[in-house]
Amino acid sequence: xxxxxxxxxxxxxxxxxxxxxxxxxxxxxxxLTELNGQQxxxxxxxTIVFDQNNNRYxxxxxxxxxxxxxxxxxxxxxxxxxxxxxxxxxxxxxxxKYLPVLSKIDGWKVADNQLQLTSGGNVVASxx
Numbered sequence: 767x768x769x770x771x772x773x774x775x776x777x778x779x780x781x782x783x784x785x786x787x788x789x790x791x792x793x794x795x796x797x798l799t800e801l802n803g804q805q806x807x808x809x810x811x812x813t814i815v816f817d818q819n820n821n822r823y824x825x826x827x828x829x830x831x832x833x834x835x836x837x838x839x840x841x842x843x844x845x846x847x848x849x850x851x852x853x854x855x856x857x858x859x860x861x862x863k864y865l866p867v868l869s870k871i872d873g874w875k876v877a878d879n880q881l882q883l884t885s886g887g888n889v890v891a892s893x894x
Contacts, residue, residue: 798893832851841875880893
């Protein structure tokens with residue numbers, strides 16, 4: 767009986783771990799580290815947060831805040847056309863690179879504690 771209960775506990779634990787791996791990482795602020803293979807320079811802070819309850823995403827594109835709706839089906843992720851504030855900042859280079867990428871996202875994965883958003887099977891944005 768003890769061996770059966772131990773085996774059952776191990777099975778439940780493994781199943782729980784597996785399900786954690788496949789769930790989308792909501793309710794965490796993710797900070798962009800790489801965009802289209804380029805490292806984000808120090809001093810540039812771009813973030814994204816997903817709100818599962820409302821199917822919305824939001825973040826900071828370094829100067830302006832942005833938000834929109836998303837659709838999630840398994841490993842498929844689509845970010846709807848978002849809206850952004852219209853502040854002008856001295857250097858908007860990374861914001862101008864980042865915001866257009868969001869509409870091209872079609873998937874996601876988590877590897878090495880990093881959220882990776884993909885387009886056409888290629889990682890286009892990595893967050894820590």
